[in-house]
Amino acid sequence: MKAELLKRLIPMRKEDFCNLQNHTHGSLSKQEIPNRQMEAWQFTNINRLKMLTLVEAEASSSNIPKYLPLLPEVAEGTSRIILASEIDSVTVLDLSESIEQLTKEEIMENLGDILDATGCKHHWPVTLNYSHVNYCIALKVKKNMNGNLEIVHIPTQTGIQAIRILLIVEEDSSLCLNQVTLGQGLQLSSLVLEVFLGRESTLNHGLLAFADSEAGFLGHISVLQESNSNYTFTSVARGWGVARIEPRITQVSGNAKTVLRGLQVVEGNNQIDTHSYISFEGPEGELDQLHKSIADDKGHSIFNGIIRVPCLAQRTKASQLSRNLLLSSQARIDTKPELEIVADDVRCTHGATISQMQEDEIFYLQSRGLDVKQASTLVKKGYYQDILNTLPHSSNVWNPLERIMQVDSPLLGLHEN
Template sequence: MEIIEQIKTNQLIDNPTEIQKICLNKLQSNPLPNPKSELWRLSNRSKFSNFLDYSVNEKDPKFDTPYPYNSQNIIRLIIGEDSQISLIEENYSIQQLSDNKLDKYIKQKISCFDQNEHWSDLLNLSLSCPKNILGLKINGSKIPPIEIFSHASSNSLNAKTLVIFLEKNCNIELLQVNLGKENSSLSQSTFIYLEENSSLNHGVVSYGEDKSHLLNSLNVIQQKNSEYNLGSLHFKFNYARFEIRIEQSAGNAKTNIKGMQITKNNEQIATHTKIDFNGPNGFLDQINKSLADDKSHAIFDGSIIVPKIAQKTDASQLSRNLLLSNLAQIDTKPQLEIIADDVKCKHGATIAQLNDEELFYMRTRGITLKEASKLQLSSYFQEIISFIPISKDRWDLLDKLLNEN
């Protein structure tokens, strides 16, 4: 693993920034995450090693987005290409954060990082050159939907960082798309701060090509009376890891999460979530789905933390999983850590296969086995897809998934 050796000698970047130096120094003492840690225990070491085997590429080739762009209906940004920022600032309440503000915020975050829990973020920030860090401050409620793309080029490792501040009373829709080319690795870290009375409908869609890899980390802080809705989908990666950390910093906030990972062949895709309630009257409704086929491995590890200060918390976490092969694996572990005594919290997990009775019923009506299976999968996918803020006329996710599986 060439990157780890470079980290140990602090020679990864030719002219590292101060943030890169801080992260590289932290990684020198902890160059790889602890495999005995519950956060990393199930991670396939061989596949994880493949993620680290590519050289860092700071210069992205020209990127073709997967569907047409209509500038009247959406705002589209590609991390690493800032040609649109000035146009956006002229027409909407969106400002690009200055380098000083970005540095100050990121340094503050780094100071609180646990080197094992935040290993993915430390790696990302040690690799992200300034042109691949995008910071935005958004104000207002009449802003078109925003799409932000991150991509990895073939035979290289690309690192991208996104920082977004939503000011008071701001209400937006944001779609992030992470794309991996063949034989590539993409590191993506996102930091989102929601001020009081702000609302964000956030979609994260990640898909790759043959032998592509992804480390995707999402860090969200919610102030009082804010609402954060996340719909996520990860598929077609040889190895992918999605880390979600959400903190309701003072309570009285709402969080809704609906996510899914789909694995087939020999892939491994994992979702790890941690939701912290640091005040009263917090709300969480979380559903995570996994679908595993062939010899693949899907993982869900969810944690809800409710300290004594978080009275009147109402939190629900459900893991629903579908096995399509006897050789596939699904590991699921929803968890509650509750100290507060006046709460409503529940969690659960199910693992099932396609319903044979429903398949038989549809086949007796002249529907082929393949089409009957697609109908069942369509119902399974739809709950998650309908929660992702993406326009059907530009990209039919359901059709794409049914054709992939």
């Protein structure tokens, strides 16, 4: 990795954030930690989350160089950025010519604006992130160009690890972005991502989030879409002690398309939340959302999806479906799809199902020579596959299906011997 490339990639170091951090530390001290009386947090395991926020940062014996041989080979034609908590541990592999760094002035001009426009600038997870972040990754895909990028966050210490990303996809450009977040031990990974999609731009965005049952994850994804842009976001999560994924998308003038796909697998005492919020600020916007979960053992899966269609968003087409499989009498699933519609000329639907694995499916597969375990595995694979199919192609090197089917930790292959 060339030193000049790293310097170009990361212009905002901790000193650039000092004023912002001083402000947000004050805001955080005044802001009450979420509690069960707050509707948006009523099902979240607050005690576990609070415990992780109090863990002191302590560097582990592992660091980025030790992890590098354990990572899968990067997909062909894809640039890879590997992040840790400290700037000195950032690794950049073959950054594409189509992707360039924003200047410091551009960062200061844009940072926080998308959060503000999507109504979450002062949400507690965002404030927590701002108060702990050490640097900012700020990139843009240049006009009329295509790119493939993977961003991997590797844990190197206990406590809160905050990652801050600003991404601009300029007019008539496209990007396939695969994010991988790993958690291990008493860590709380905090991700805040701001994305702006220009006119006629396309972003296929995948998030693979895997952990070892102790770690926590707070992922805040804030997206602004201009007209005729296309945004696809697919999240796949498993293994977190407590996790909360929050995509918030605003179509600023309508006439854009959003596709959301989510899959969360909970077992043991894991808890994973997804809270989505999509707002149409103009006519003829489209949304296609499908969220799936499987809950086993004493796992707890939570989904809350809000679609906002004001009067100015006529001829909106929006579909939202939450499908859930309950595999244990001790597991729990809470799901709440919501529509907030004022416009009268719309086609909007939503729904939710919670079911158990169908005995007739298992019986049929047994009649074809499979035992119960094999039949159950095959049904699960079919249940997962339509979500996994929408991930960026570069995610295939991580074997997401294998990681969510693995009996033990989904961090397979990433433990040091």
